[in-house]
Amino acid sequence: MRRINMKKYFFGLLCAIIVTCIVCIYCVGGQVGAYAWNIAVFIFSPVAIFLILVQIIILIVSLCKGKKVAWNIAFIAISIVFTLPITVLLGVSPITYPTNATTNDSISVKMPIENAVIFGGNEYKIHAMWPSECYAYDILKEPYNVESLNVHDYGIFGEDIISPVKGRVIGIENNEQDIIPNTEEFTSSLGNYIFIEIEETNTYLILAHLMQDSIGVLVGEYIDEGEVIGKVGNSGTTSEPHLHIQHQRNNPLEMKFPVCSEGLPITFKK
Template sequence: MKLLKKIGLMNAAMFTVLILTWIFVYAGAGLPRAYAWFSLKMVIPILGIAYLLLNVTLWVINVIKKKSTKKRRIGFIAAILLSLHLLLLMNIIQLPYPSRIQNAQPSVTVNWPFAGKTVVGWGGDSLNTNLPHITWASERWAYDLVMEPFNTGSHNPEDYGIWNQEILSPASGIVIAAYDEEHDIEPGSESFLSMEGNHVYLKLDETGTYLLLNHLKQNSLTVKIGDHVQTGDLLGRVGNSGSTSEPHLHIHHQRQNPVLTPHPVLAEGLPLYFEGTDTVPMPQKGTVVSPSF
């Protein structure tokens, strides 16, 4: 009680929230850990900034009234610690979502989604090979796939090799989402309407988990909600819709139904492997992949 009185109730509450959130991240599992991780990156920094503003206000009041500012100093420390979690969100501090591949089950092995030679733009189980994805729970083992030429810097989507390429269903399953009404944006622009853009989501027959394919071309889908697709069936074509720097296919595997999750990152990402190619089952960034089927 003496310590609580010395620190202050609000300061103690802030330290407790921060400590418990980190405990959930590293000692928890499943969806609660995904929510805790989301809170560290998205909620805690906002809380910290708000608490910093509150402490500044209270500090000014204490100075004017000539009262002790000792608790305010502790409050500043708490607020700064909370606010520094912005560095996680901005990837200035790079931490992978703490889910180990051997413990994240079920994994799934599917076919390659293209009939031609493809390059893994991002993929794998390390920060160096999968930085945009590995720091989020749902996209822990996601891939971004491109084709030569890519990274051209062109503002014309037709200058990218993967533009308008056919996407083949990697596995059999039920189509639970099929949307292709968003316009394709100019490469390098930020005029997107949603993070995912046009997409197809499958509930896999094998595991009952979900495969998400994003950034498809407007008006290119060949399937609709409720369709049952087989491995190799045509789903649509690659576009440049959603939050994307250039035409590519984003694909990842997760436990929760993406249609029902309140936010795209509030889900458990699961390992995704590929068979029927000339390379390893989990290809990393820079790997050139040719299907053998």
């Protein structure tokens, strides 16, 4: 009887954890939702896979001994729910992080590249799976997606980047080498970047994958909207030359786990 009660308590605990995560992600949102999402992806999913393997072994043993296996099947079923977030890491997630920020969190910025094409929003799976990037955009220019190994075959490589906003530069990286397109020889995820503090909203803008040695601003410098600040490159985790632009509530210099940052909406001025 005690063993059955323990199974009931453990099963109830798993259900409570699932409900709590869902509430935090889809109802509470914000920083709480971002942390809950990443805990589900990086902690709960691996633990659930381990539990499934253990329960399968117990199930087989129980069947061989002629014991009831209803609770084992229930544990396996609920553990499978916990494994769904692991698909985010595999890049095949059927779910995306909910974009539930308010319009008050949105900023309107100047397009940093002239005559460019943008990809982003909740339909763009590469970004939409993460709280920090769920509103981010990748900016390209014709020709793109040409599957060439030469960066100069891509229209946006070497294009001037103008500052989308007025703000203060709080961080830069300018020394990472541009990689060959469609390879994975990167050193960091962002590559060369510029972090801009938008003092008016107390939020932050990230521009990433810039060309090596192209950044023309310094940390602490105040920049104006429309000012040339660098060139588009192919540094970091990028399949081809493009500019990544991301708006978030958290100071990127203070986030130990960048994927837990709270992404915020961004629109482009016409």
